[in-house]
Amino acid sequence: MNEYLKFYEKYKISPVVQNIENFKEHIKRRNNLYRQLSVTPLAFENKDILEIGPGGGYNALVTYTYEPKTYTLIEPNTTGFNELKNNFKEIDKGNIYMFSGMFEDFKPNDKYDVVMCEGLIPGLTQKDEFINMIKPLIRNDGIFIMTTADHVSMFFEIIRKYMADLLIKDLLIDEQVDILVESFSSHLETLEGMTRSYSDWCLDNLIGDAVLEHTLTLQHAIELFSDDFYVLGSSPDIFTNYAWYKELPTNVKEYNHAYQKQCLEKWHTLFDRRSSQTERAVEANIELGEYCLEFIQAVKDKDAVINIIKILENIKLNLSSSFEDITILSIDEVIEVLQSGLTSEKIKNMRFFNSAFGRGQSYISFIRQSDV
Ligand SMILES: C[S@@+](CC[C@H](N)C(=O)[O-])C[C@H]1O[C@@H](n2cnc3c(N)ncnc32)[C@H](O)[C@@H]1O
Incomplete structure (x- = not known):
């Protein structure tokens, strides 16, 4: 199960x-x-x-x-x-x-x-x-x-999961939900278009542990389908392909390769939904992916705050030359709150991190077209 x-x-x-x-x-x-x-x-x-x-x-x-x-x-x-x-x-x-x-x-x-x-x-x-x-x-x-949904697109949710684990240890489930809704409502209010209740969201993302398994990248999904499934579309709609259709590869692996490549080039666009950053070196994205993977593992292992902060500092460094201030300020705010002792009140009053959400889950569609 x-x-x-x-x-x-x-x-x-x-x-x-x-x-x-x-x-x-x-x-x-x-x-x-x-x-x-x-x-x-x-x-x-x-x-x-x-x-x-x-x-x-x-x-x-x-x-x-x-x-x-x-x-x-x-x-x-x-x-x-x-x-x-x-x-x-x-x-x-x-x-x-x-x-x-x-x-x-x-x-x-x-x-x-x-x-x-x-x-x-x-x-x-x-x-x-x-x-x-x-x-x-x-x-x-x-x-x-x-x-x-992967460690990069879910990074900010994983931070919330870590905070939630610290806040609600040893409480009954109903009390856990109450405290989390109280603490994180000011965060969820920044998400226009949300159709789930705050209590359901807290149960699913902050109390349940499935969120800590979220390491499935778009790139890997495409790889798994590249025997005879062509990429059809995605939401968010991140892919472009300028090739003349007559010059597109007719072989599925090569056809999908153009999309896989873009997954890496554009990975950082999934990190912070507030960011308008579109261009960045692939090496920086690969490094960001490694730090975010280390982070999700540390949260899974319930690492001490000091270790968590070390990884957050590395992520900040990775982002510093190419991300807007608000992303960096959000991580600084998390570090400050963790260092000074986490409380529900502090989470509620966060000014930058409250609106920090990655793109969370992405959708991808494929069409099966075996050789004719
Ligand atoms: C996070 S919910 C998503 C529900 C819905 N698809 C949505 O997007 O709102 C995951 C759903 O998958 C179901 N599920 C879990 N394991 C499953 C399995 N092995 N086979 C089929 N469904 C499963 C769960 O019971 C749950 O309803």
């Missing part, structure tokens, strides 16, 4: 509920995502769709409006599965198949036109194995949509 399931089942929760009271707006937001991924509603219409780990199905409700032929949903968490059933109860046209179990135990007879897996793989320890089990289920010309 992975970290998500251990945590969700232990407390009988599914902390991925979204506020979709304004359903039209929700559809528009999802349309924005799919457009960036170059996957239009027609890609779903009258097609066989598989979604792995939909939680209560808040996003799946939009996918269903695109009128798939069949929609198969796999959700092992009991609370999430019950919510899913409930959300589809009144709208199911008889073409929805729900499997209440882990994807690893799902044995389909057929393949799918579109497979989606959102917010799940980065939190697993066996990421590559999980992805390799999905690939055979996708038809030729079929599409796969997944999310990645």
Whole structure:
């Protein structure tokens, strides 16, 4: 059982509920995502769709409006599965198949036109194995949509996770949530467009441990798919390719290589959503990646504050020549708060770090096109 399931089942929760009271707006937001991924509603219409780990199905409700032929949903968490059933109860046209179990135990007879897996793989320890089990289920010309999240894009969240661990040690879960919501609300308020409740966010990102597994880079995801899946799109939409289509490589590895290269060149753009920094040396990004990996491991190992600060100083140095002041000031503020003794009040009143969030999870879509 992975970290998500251990945590969700232990407390009988599914902390991925979204506020979709304004359903039209929700559809528009999802349309924005799919457009960036170059996957239009027609890609779903009258097609066989598989979604792995939909939680209560808040996003799946939009996918269903695109009128798939069949929609198969796999959700092992009991609370999430019950919510899913409930959300589809009144709208199911008889073409929805729900499997209440882990994807690893799902044995389909057929393949799918579109497979989606959102917010799940980065939190697993066996990421590559999980992805390799999905690939055979996708038809030729079929599409796969997944999310990645790594130590660079999640760095600021990992700092919050470290702070949370220090603050809530030995408390009961309800008290933990109360303290964390109180401490971090001023941070979450800076995120316009957030559709999850603050308590769900704190449960999922600050109390659960799956966030400490988030080391899945876009570059690695592309590498895993480069046998016969071409990169189709991404959100954020970070890739460019100026080649004349007749001069693009027709070999999938070489075609995807241009995208993999850009992942490294643009990795730092995932670090701080406030940054407008676009150009930076690849070597500096590789070094940043190494420090951020060291940082996530130190948080996992519950290292002493002094070690954590040492890594933060190295990251600051790495960023200093090319990032804006606000990023550096945010890290300085964290160091100051950790050195002077962390309190809920200090977290609440942070002036720079409160709005420091990386790009968190990225989406990437692939199209399977085997040799003709
Ligand atoms: C962080 S939630 C994301 C939920 C939803 N996809 C979203 O983006 O809002 C991860 C989901 O994956 C489900 N999950 C965990 N392990 C799984 C597995 N082995 N197979 C299928 N689903 C799994 C969890 O129960 C949970 O609902």
